Amino acid sequence: MGSARRGATDRAVVEMNESNGKSHGEDPRDAAIEWWLRRKNRAPTSAEQTKFESWLAADAGNRAAFDDISNMCGHLIDMDPARSNGLSGGRTRQSWRLPAAALVAASIAFAVFFDDLSLFLRSDYRAGTGETKRITLEDGSRVELDSRSAIAVRYSAGERRLALLAGEAWFEVAPDRSRPFVVEAAGGSTTALGTAFDVAVVDAQARVTVTQHRVSVASGGRKVIVDEGQQSAYATNGAAQPAEPANVERATAWRRGRLMFEDRPLGEVIEALGRYHRGFVYFPNPALRARRVTGIFGADDPLSALEEVEASLGLHAVNLTNYLILIYE
Incomplete structure (x- = not known):
């Protein structure tokens, strides 16, 4: 799943405060995403590096959040075909000049494409993202x-x-x-x-x-x-x-364009919603996948459904790219 919701850009939905190196929001993951994107887009200046190090040292949660985002995004970028198909060093270095968010999006799109291709080759009938078939x-x-x-x-x-x-x-x-x-x-x-x-x-x-x-x-x-x-x-x-x-009504609600859940794990709900929108949802804290969800959602608007789930569970979401949403407390 993924979309530019709430006016978010591909960079992040937070904005850094240049005077103190902290995000306007309270959660350190928002600032961690911004710091990660900045440092992957270009080498930091001396002043930026000082601010970054001060931010890391200010709170142990900042370091943990930055490590989470770095590990996740680093793994996704490692999936990028340009980094694994034996291209020359010059071309590899050039790919790193692209915005980091674009690289992450390309990596996810690449993985989704080959997953869909494998399914296509093995199947006789299939329904695409957001459609049903009789x-x-x-x-x-x-x-x-x-x-x-x-x-x-x-x-x-x-x-x-x-x-x-x-x-x-x-x-x-x-x-x-x-x-x-x-x-x-x-x-x-x-x-x-x-x-x-x-x-x-x-x-x-x-x-x-x-x-x-x-x-x-x-x-x-x-x-x-x-x-x-x-x-x-x-x-x-x-x-x-x-x-x-x-x-039975709940189990087959998808045939009527509805998704119904009663006390189901959040991970299961996200997987079901994900069938209606191409992309990926990442939980920096995997334990959140066990949170329980009850609700009825329209299959034609999975992003609105995700927003309802976030609100009901007191969670937050950040669009790192058009293909990637981070969910955290």
């Missing part, structure tokens, strides 16, 4: 793909097998007793024993929700039967959890 398969079964979701179809004479490669999909299965309908996801499989069900891969976990009849979910050496109105889940290659009652 598909009718050769046997008459119907599939609805959520945004940034993809499936591969592996039909044979004796079995109708598909793989959910990414995201979420709803399946309405055409009856055919001689050819079981099986959906692979996250190392497990779901076999239709009736009509319709939803499969989602979120935050390294697969979730199966049955909207009509029943399915059999198998993973990690365990098989469970999930009836209509129930749900099962499993971590990647982990054992399938026992079926339990599900809020």
Whole structure:
């Protein structure tokens, strides 16, 4: 996810106070972002270096914030193809004259591009960022793909097998007793024993929700039967959890252009919102991903949804580039 929100530029949403080297905001991460961008854009003057060192020494939190931002941005810039494809030193040095924010954005765009390319090459059907797609398969079964979701179809004479490669999909299965309908996801499989069900891969976990009849979910050496109105889940290659009652309306809200969460981890919510907007959200403090979120959001405006989440949890966001948002307390 990422966008120039709240009038932010690619440099940062904070403005340094030249007289004292501190940001107008209170959080040291804002100032750390500005210092990092300044020092990567050009070599600091003697006066700027003195101010920078004074700012670092003023508070231990300043040093920690600057180290967080430097480590994160340094890793992203290391992903830049211009620094890893054997170009001459002259061209490499020239790339460093580009604004640091542009390099970070290019690195993220590069990584996202190859992730999307890999998905494209492995899939038979996929929905792009911000779109959903409806598909009718050769046997008459119907599939609805959520945004940034993809499936591969592996039909044979004796079995109708598909793989959910990414995201979420709803399946309405055409009856055919001689050819079981099986959906692979996250190392497990779901076999239709009736009509319709939803499969989602979120935050390294697969979730199966049955909207009509029943399915059999198998993973990690365990098989469970999930009836209509129930749900099962499993971590990647982990054992399938026992079926339990599900809020079907919430689980399938994406089919109606809504995203509904009840006491879900912030990391899971960010991943779901991220399917509707290209980019990356970074947490300098990974523990924030465990914060719990409850709410209903429009899938057509993920950035507004993110702002609502920030406000409700007392968090803050900074747009480092058009492709990168930092979230912190």
